[in-house]
Amino acid sequence: MPKLEYFIVSEGASTDIFTNRVSLFNVVEQIKSKDFPVVLPQVVATTAWNKEAADTDLDFQASLRIYSPGEERPKEFPINFKMERSRHRLHQTIIYLQVTQVGDLVFEILLNGEHVASHTVTVEKEEA
Amino acid sequence: MGILERIESEKFIFSVGFELTPNALYKVLLRTEERAELMTSYKAGIITDTMLRCYIQRLLRGFKVGQRFTHDITLSFLSVALEPFSTRFADEFIRDLSKLDVSELSISTKVAKLCLAKRDLLPKTEYRKFVFSTTAIDTYKEIDRIQESVDKSYDRKNYSELAAA
Numbered sequence: 001m002p003k004l005e006y007f008i009v010s011e012g013a014s015t016d017i018f019t020n021r022v023s024l025f026n027v028v029e030q031i032k033s034k035d036f037p038v039v040l041p042q043v044v045a046t047t048a049w050n051k052e053a054a055d056t057d058l059d060f061q062a063s064l065r066i067y068s069p070g071e072e073r074p075k076e077f078p079i080n081f082k083m084e085r086s087r088h089r090l091h092q093t094i095i096y097l098q099v100t101q102v103g104d105l106v107f108e109i110l111l112n113g114e115h116v117a118s119h120t121v122t123v124e125k126e127e128a
Numbered sequence: 129m130g131i132l133e134r135i136e137s138e139k140f141i142f143s144v145g146f147e148l149t150p151n152a153l154y155k156v157l158l159r160t161e162e163r164a165e166l167m168t169s170y171k172a173g174i175i176t177d178t179m180l181r182c183y184i185q186r187l188l189r190g191f192k193v194g195q196r197f198t199h200d201i202t203l204s205f206l207s208v209a210l211e212p213f214s215t216r217f218a219d220e221f222i223r224d225l226s227k228l229d230v231s232e233l234s235i236s237t238k239v240a241k242l243c244l245a246k247r248d249l250l251p252k253t254e255y256r257k258f259v260f261s262t263t264a265i266d267t268y269k270e271i272d273r274i275q276e277s278v279d280k281s282y283d284r285k286n287y288s289e290l291a292a293a
Contacts, residue, residue, distance in 0.1 A: 015253045017214045018171045022253070048251065066260070077258040087251035097260040 002049035002060060002083055007117040009107050013044040013091050022046070022089060028119075031099065032126040040097040045107055045119075048089045055083040063110040064092045069103025069123055099123050131165050132175070132183050136202045144201055150238035153201070157208040157239070166209045177217035180206070184221070196232055203236035211243040214250070222247065 012025035028043055045064045063078040077092055099105055105121040134140055144156055157163060169175040184206070187199040197203075207225060210218040225233075225240035 015214070018212075020212070020214045020250050020253075022251075075260060077256075079254070079256045081254055085248045085250065085252045089251050089253040091253065091255045093255065093257045094260045095257065 001111060002051055002055055002088065004109070004111070004116050005048040005050050005087065007045070007047045007109050007119060009043055009045050009119045009121065011040075011043060013046050013093075015089065015091075022048075028121050031105065031121060031123045033099075033123070034126045034128055036102075036125070037098050037100045038123075040099070041095065043094050043097050045092045045094070045109065046089065047092075047109055047117075048087060049081075049083065049111075051083040051086050051088070057082065061112055062090055062092075063113070064094075065108040065110060066094070066097070067104075067106040067108065068097075068099055069105060070101040074108070131162060131169060132179070135162055135166070135205050136187065136199055140205075141201045144205075148235075150204075150235055150242060153204055153235060154208060154239050154242045157205050160205070162205070163209045166206075167212070170210070170213065177215065180217065180221075191232065193232065196234075197236075200233055200235045203233065204239035207236065207240040207243045211246055212250075214253070219247075 008024055008027055010024040010027045013022065014025075015022045024044075024046060028040075031038065031040070047062060049060075049062070059080055059082055061078050061080050063076055065074045065076050067074045077094065079090055079092055081088055081090060102123050102125050105123050107119040107121070109116050109118070129137070140162065144153070144160065148156060166175065170180075184203070187202060190198055203225060207222050210221060222240050222243050225237055226244045228237045230237070
């Protein structure tokens with residue numbers, strides 16, 4: 001199974017096609033809003049996976065699970081990939097992420113259904 | 129003479145060495161000034177994917193079955209020059225060339241295999257976009273609709289105020 005090198009949630013991400021360097025913009029750690037629901041136009045969950053010897057030609061599924069405060073069920077966004085190279089990066093972009101109340105907004109990453117890592121964002125009410 | 133014309137010239141081919149093994153040729157091509165020049169031009173967009181595609185198509189018109197391909201070194205050079213780039217064209221070119229099994233292109237296909245092995249050490253990146261909530265989109269549309277009606281009423285108000293004045 002591939003090993004996770006890193007998992008970060010940011011507002012934007014890009015990979016330079018000429019240098020193959022990845023850039024993450026504005027890591028999401030805290031959200032403050034006067035009003036709820038609040039809608040985040042875009043968040044990008046970036047994961048980088050390192051290949052293990054037995055991973056060649058196998059299919060894997062990295063699933064991003066989002067637990068929004070006040071919501072009973074998490075939303076899941078899966079992506080299937082093959083470890084063709086020694087490292088594989090995934091950018092899972094979520095648009096119009098809606099948060100209805102204060103609390104912890106948790107991004108969880110699962111590989112083939114098993115928990116690998118999580119990233120918690122604190123959602124707070126901003127006093128007027 | 130432009131870089132693309134130079135890399136197919138006899139002068140360039142003889143300067144590189146015509147009878148090298150694929151490994152040796154790969155190392156020689158890595159050190160050429162032309163490689164640095166082509167990489168800079170490609171990065172700057174002076175040489176585009178379309179230009180390279182047309183250039184390669186033109187070179188391949190000279191392909192004759194049973195004869196060593198005249199531009200075998202030039203194709204090898206292009207593989208080495210494009211190796212570090214993660215563009216779709218670079219990937220397609222190197223991958224397709226490495227898959228060929230024809231004696232006429234005996235050197236370039238092997239050099240492309242070497243390039244492909246090097247490229248496989250670089251990370252691959254995949255993108256996927258998801259919509260979290262269609263309700264949020266409706267909210268956005270609703271905000272736009274309200275904003276539009278506010279703008280209109282503001283315009284009307286301004287107009288009536290102007291008319292009253």
